[in-house]
Amino acid sequence: MSSTTNTDTENPARRSRMYASKEDVFISESNGIIDSILDEVTPQEKKKILRKIDWRVTILVGILWCITLIDRANLGNASIAGMTQDLRLNVGMRQSLVGLIEFPFWLVFQATLPYAVKLLKPRIIISLTGVLYGLLTLGQGLVHSWHGILGYRMALGTVAAYQFPTIGYFITIWYTRYEVQKRFSVSYFIVEMSSGFSGLLAYGLMHMKGLAGMNGWRWINIIEGLFTVVASVIAYLLLVDMPDGDGKREWRFLTPRERRYVVARIDADRADAKQDSITLKKCAAFCLDSKLWGFAFIHLLNTAISSGLIYFLPLILRGMGFSVGVSQLLNAPPYFAAGLWCCATGWASDRQRLRGPYIVLNSLLCIMGIPLLGFAKPLGLRYFGICLACMGSKANTPASMAYTANNIRTHSKKLASVTVLIVGVCVGGVMGALVFRQQDAPKYHPGLYTCVVASVMSCVTVGVMTAKFVRDNRRADRGKLVIEGHVDFRYTY
Template sequence: MAGEKEYSPSGRDTNGIEDVHKSEHTSEHDSPRSDNDLEATQQDVSEDKETRRVMRRVDLRLLPVLAALYSFALIDRTNLANARVAGADEDLGLSVGERYSLVTMMFFVPYILFELPSNIVLRKIGPGIWLPALATLFGVVSMACGFTYEWTQLLGCRVVLGALEAGFYPGCVYLLSCWYVRYEIQKRFSIFYMLATLASGLANILGYGLSQMDGVGGLHGWRWIFIIEGLVTVALGLLSVLIIVPFPDLATKKTFFSRKPFLSEREASLVTARLEKDRGDAANDEMPMRNIFTYICDWKVLEWAWLYLIAATVSYSFSLFLPIILEADLGYSTSRAQILSFPPYAVAAPWMLITAWLGDKYRKRGHLIIFNNAVALIGLVMIGFATGSPNARYAGTFLGVAAGNTNVPTILTYMHNNIVGQTKRSVASAVLVGASGLSGIIAANIFRQQDSPGYRPALITVIIMNALSILLVAKNLWLYNRMNKKADRGEIVIEGQPGFRLTL
């Protein structure tokens, strides 16, 4: 008897990129396979090898450059904490009242507002121009932060930075999702996000090194943090114009910066065929405003956005405030606090890759999200309440950073596995990343100056949010399974595609 059937939107059996089309086994009573059958099988094997070669090229042209650019987007976004402990506090008066929280928070207001419009522009202009342009511009603004002399000037720079960075991350997520099938995408999301997470962790060490340039050119060390990191971002943005590939349906066309198309007609047909088989939406669909609002209000999209908000709140809490907590609460020196901020991110990297491998292999997402939420919750409890043991509290940061950051690509994959249509995927990507913008505002407001150095109310808030996330995903495991069974019986059609099933 055949094994369990995997459903695709077209109603056909579907396997990942590494699966080879197999002919049915014949019993001793069956007739021998014909020469035509053997030729067809050999052709399938040949096409599969060719497809893998094409996808390796896609990996090399997308993952390293997007990860590098997003790494410096994160660094430019979160280097405020390093600049603060390196002297910006005194020079700009950031410790007065809630100035630091306000400067941190205001980045996320335009970040939320401009994400969806940016993804619409991305589809029209193309990722090879739009994403490098955004990266170059937000690198310039990051450099400008190093030349501010009033806290209000820094605030203005952060607002502009938020507007420019708004479209970059959802644009990267959308571009990646357009190239890969459902049960290989988490590994790609995780590699992309893992490299950025490692760089974010190294940013604290980099920030400490750059702060030692104090006095060079008559500038304080904290200014060099903004200037040098912004300069690297500009250089990467300009270089990426030559590397980032277009969407699959445009990969056979020449670009302004390339005389040769990225893919031949045959290579493009292999890519689009596997996408069509996986979810039935290889071709770009229209983006009328009516559909956009319908997708925004989809209850599943809103739930995924809530889950993503929680995961991003944990991530932002650590990236924005970990050096400060280590220095002010646990009593480490400035240099030691910045150096000790990196090891938790180093642990997060293999954690993230193992989770991605398990998720793609077993085609499960919700179970992994619940597990990581539980681990992050334990880590947050250790940080907030193991007050008699600095070592235990520091150990808690490893659990919180690793599990919390791992849930970011896992939840993105959870969403992308359960929707059909390029427009909906673009809108949902922007909605989820918009939720991460809200999480930045939440993190900036719950970590209040008056709660320093322990920030216990903030930690309790994040603990409660993690618990709510566990309950929501547990509900979805039951509900999605129930919906799949109804679809099996022909009672409902999921995502408007006969044969499509939700990933648990």
């Protein structure tokens, strides 16, 4: 993961062209200074610096993301462990409503994210939201009506509006453009382990049924919530903030020389190591960029698929005739396969500097897997379809995040883009919850049809955006277009 790639940051000719332009107002250091800083660091030192960053950014954030996602994704596990019956969630649309209610709150509160990051810094936001996630999950284990669980899911949606986008932004600011997908993929691999491990953990915790007079689903929420609180407090002590920060916390894990190298390599890659100002006017202008809405649409389609699977996979397995315990255990292997596939495609995508083709490849896996899940007769073949669908939909999350990150510049636009992307995530999440309806159990055919259509539309959207990027790059090569405010910036497709 930490091996260096042959990127443009190591090419002096490329760097001199990058910094020849006087139009780029974000350049923080002169061409000659950046060249000398990059050249004074040996390849062995570069690997060592990247390993340090990987542990303090990618791995640590991935672990905390994993733990909080266990809380967020335990709805399906808790449901088959008795919550559905105890809270009467099987009446009407209650199950779907509980699954989707968090997304409108994501949508409302994510608009304040750029200002929250500017005010509190990523380290505080990531760890604080983790603590809140844990407390809210614990509270879910104490409710006695479906209205209570609905209220807690609303609050979880508010917290999620700050955590997930901040994590994505945090990883992008520490790495160059052709290093981010493998880092997203490693973090997401850890996250996928949570999705699989959550079933195993829930299977163990549900056997606490009867302890203190409480059903097993309550213990699932209480124990997982407590663990998240403790882990988030530890994360607060270990996380760092911005690459250009000047505080002791930001840099005590790097020497001053290593610090200069980190800033220089980011500037050489895309000239945005230093934070620029965030204003409402700038954010509004960024939101008018059509490509951001194209990225948001891809996120929408993928979230509709992945959120439906993550919430309803335990119920789908239960409907295939497996017992509660076996359903919990069978929930794990598809996510493990998805995590490995994420890492493999992330490494290949960075190495080949391609984004769109891998999103299409993952969508094709969904198109193959979902019909097997829904219509094949042998249970083994249906389970294989589940694995394919999970691999495709889950791998498209880091792929689409890298696709977005590679094609925008500056801190302010990254934060504004997150706001736009969350619109797609929220709408997709609502779709995923609504199309897998309780009345369609146990086969959930309408939801599966929707997932196939979403996968096809994802392929089409990537094709349209690729055509636009190729055209714009050619115009920029002829000097007829400046992309992202920099004469030498080119789109990745």
